[in-house]
Amino acid sequence: MVEPLRPPPRSARDDVLTYIKTLHGHQHHDQLVAVRSLFTWAKQNGLIFRNPAGRIKVGQYEYAMLQPLVPVQVDRSVAVATTPATRLILTLVAVHAARVAQIVTFMLNDTDLGNRRRTIAGRVRPPDDLTTQRLLDWLEHRHRRWPNTANLHPLINNQTANTSSRAGSHWISAAMRGQDATLERLRVDRQLEEARVKGPDPLHLAEDFGLDEKTAMRYADSARAQLPQAAEQPSQ
Structure with a gap:
């Protein structure tokens, strides 16, 4: 068998x-x-x-397709930015797509108010009225609060004002923690917006934000996929 x-x-x-x-x-x-x-x-x-x-x-x-934030999510984060420091931080992220790690290393000599130029992470950023005003508001508050500080980091707090140390990432991110539009999501949204408005060109994104090739292509691909959807939506 x-x-x-x-x-x-x-x-x-x-x-x-x-x-x-x-x-x-x-x-x-x-x-x-x-x-x-x-x-x-x-x-x-x-x-x-x-x-x-x-x-x-x-x-x-x-990777999943990057999705833009909706206005109500951004509005909630704007609403909780009630101090000169948080308003400046929010602007650096939402306008210039600065990372938290770049914000904490931001130095006073990275800003040239006379020529309205600022350097973030080694890249000279274009001038804009909103960032200039937010920076002036914060520097005025900083001078009133800590008139004798010698710290060369613009963003300081009670723990760092009398030292040369930088503020911690946790302090920078604290105000937006728990929001849908966290600092990281706002940074991503800013870069995605650039790809949607200026065109999904990875070379432009890489140059403007210092992205590596794969990351720039991911933003470009996500924006390209969303452009037809935006065109199909009826105008309000």
């Missing part, structure tokens, strides 16, 4: 593939990266003889 063929025993690699197939999008990418890292560590430390995930390719991560 001929015995029926039995399926080959499942391997650890089969188990990994079965699990990964149940995931999608960023979860698929992140979990596979984590599994590969775990098995690589186990093999390097002699816990296993073969890495079952070693030949499974992670592949390129497919």
Whole structure:
């Protein structure tokens, strides 16, 4: 009597593939990266003889389409910016797409009020009345509050006014924490707006905001996908 063929025993690699197939999008990418890292560590430390995930390719991560903020979300963040400091921070992000890490390293000599020029993260930004006014408001408040400070960082607080240290990122971001339009989302929205208004040109975005090639292309692709949608919407 001929015995029926039995399926080959499942391997650890089969188990990994079965699990990964149940995931999608960023979860698929992140979990596979984590599994590969775990098995690589186990093999390097002699816990296993073969890495079952070693030949499974992670592949390129497919980012979700960037979506613009809606006006009510922006309005709520504007409403909570009630101090000269938070209004300046909000302007640096919403107008110039400055990162929090760039704001905390902003120096007094990065601003030339006479020529209305300011440098953020090594890039000279074009003058605009709103940023100039917000900066003047803050510097006037700063002078009244800490007239003898020698700190060369424009944005200072009670902890840094009598030192040369910069303010912390947590303090910079505090006012917008919990809002839909956080500083990071406002920064992304500003760059996406540029791509929508000026055209989805990754070279322009890379030059204007100092983006790397892949990031600039992501903004351009997102803006390009939304332009037809905007054209189809009836005018108010």
